[in-house]
Amino acid sequence: MGMRVLVVDDSAVMRSMVIRTIRLAGFDIDEILEAASGWEAIGTIVQEPVDLVLLDIHMPRMNGEEFLRAIRKKDEFRDLPVLVVTSDRQEARRERILALGAEIIHKPFKAAELRDKVAALLAEATHA
Amino acid sequence: MPDLENLLAEHVEEAFETAAFIVPERTGEPPAPADNWLTVAVDFEGDVAGRLVLCAEPSLVSALAGNMLGVEEEELPLDRQVDALKEMANIICGNLFAQEEFRGAEVTILSPVQEREPRLRSDLPGGREVRAGFEDVMEGRMLALLQVRAPVREGSSA
Numbered sequence: 354m355g356m357r358v359l360v361v362d363d364s365a366v367m368r369s370m371v372i373r374t375i376r377l378a379g380f381d382i383d384e385i386l387e388a389a390s391g392w393e394a395i396g397t398i399v400q401e402p403v404d405l406v407l408l409d410i411h412m413p414r415m416n417g418e419e420f421l422r423a424i425r426k427k428d429e430f431r432d433l434p435v436l437v438v439t440s441d442r443q444e445a446r447r448e449r450i451l452a453l454g455a456e457i458i459h460k461p462f463k464a465a466e467l468r469d470k471v472a473a474l475l476a477e478a479t480h481a
Numbered sequence: 482m483p484d485l486e487n488l489l490a491e492h493v494e495e496a497f498e499t500a501a502f503i504v505p506e507r508t509g510e511p512p513a514p515a516d517n518w519l520t521v522a523v524d525f526e527g528d529v530a531g532r533l534v535l536c537a538e539p540s541l542v543s544a545l546a547g548n549m550l551g552v553e554e555e556e557l558p559l560d561r562q563v564d565a566l567k568e569m570a571n572i573i574c575g576n577l578f579a580q581e582e583f584r585g586a587e588v589t590i591l592s593p594v595q596e597r598e599p600r601l602r603s604d605l606p607g608g609r610e611v612r613a614g615f616e617d618v619m620e621g622r623m624l625a626l627l628q629v630r631a632p633v634r635e636g637s638s639a
Contacts, residue, residue: 363592364571366564369550370500411571411590440575445587460572461499 355383356475357401361394361417362409362438367460371407371438371467378468380475391420398430404478405471408455410439410446418446421453434474438462486611488580489573489627493535493615496572501548501565503541503617511614512622514599519563523570523593524602525578528586531608531629533574535566536599538621542566545620567593577627601628 358375362368368387375385386403388394392415394406410417417437424430435455439446442459450457458470490507497503514520520536537545539562546565547554570593578588601610608630615623 364564364568366546366549366561367568373551411592413592440572441590442575442579443586443588444584460568460575461496463499 355381356404356478357384357386358382358471359386359388359394359397359403359406361388361391361406361412361420363389363412364409365389367409367438374464374467375407375471377464378471380471382475391415391417391423394420395423398424398433404434405474406433406435407471408435408437410437410441410450418449418453421450421455425453434478436470436474438467485609485627485629486613488577488582489533489611489625490613490615492573492576493613493623493625496569496576497545500569500572501545503545503548503620505541505615505617505623508614508616508622511612511624512616514624518624519566520596520599521563521567521570521593522596522599523567523574524591525574525588526591527588529578529583529588529629529631530605531627532602532605533570533577533628534596534599534601534626535570535573535623536626537566537623541617541621541623544617545569563595567595573625599624599626601626605630 360368360371372385388397390412408417437450437455437457440460497505514536518536519542522532522534524532542562543554546557546562549565574590608628610628612626
């Protein structure tokens with residue numbers, strides 16, 4: 354059975370770019386869902402379980418870090434694989450994201466970098 | 482003080498090349514934007530405050546969006562094209578603050594917005610301002626502006 358992935362970014366262009374990269378990689382993914390804010394993403398994962406979240410940080414209506422903090426408080430999402438896709442390279446931010454159990458890839462990313470990170474996290478989700 | 486002009490130019494070139502396979506070459510003299518050029522700005526606040534502005538010819542913005550999304554440029558509505566330029570400004574800004582020159586600074590990058598014309602903030606007197614021009618021979622020209630100021634904190638005698 355294929356996986357379900359949620360892509361969260363307030364930029365429609367960035368969501369499309371990430372989704373296109375994932376689709377071209379040929380992963381066994383049944384469905385890719387989209388959300389434009391952390392708030393919308395929470396609504397999505399509560400209703401429809403996902404195996405991986407790709408998450409922007411700078412977003413209106415609940416940013417990525419707030420989303421991560423919120424979901425890690427819930428048992429069902431404590432181990433949900435999350436890949437933060439951000440242009441924010443500040444060290445303090447990075448430390449906070451890692452402490453919340455997420456991986457990070459920085460924009461601008463090369464397609465191969467994103468594919469490798471997603472592959473590793475999907476494998477992790479499969480064996481969880 | 483860091484060489485802001487070169488720093489800005491390097492990050493503009495890197496972001497366009499990596500995210501959109503466009504290689505804009507730096508021009509000697511920054512171009513004067515025409516009325517139909519598209520402009521976006523991203524403000525930042527914190528230990529360092531300021532604004533980054535990108536103002537580009539429509540042909541360059543169209544190519545940027547088409548390359549980022551992997552679709553024919555003609556298929557893209559204008560708001561999608563502007564969205565691509567906003568994302569590029571966001572990427573450049575985020576990458577700038579990872580540099581040695583800004584190490585340790587806590588900066589909040591605000592959401593990029595579309596502007597009618599390239600303008601800097603009026604609430605940051607005394608800030609440094611640099612500009613750089615770019616041209617991709619196939620796609621068009623672009624102007625990048627960067628305004629940076631470390632604000633005086635409360636209680637400071639400066």
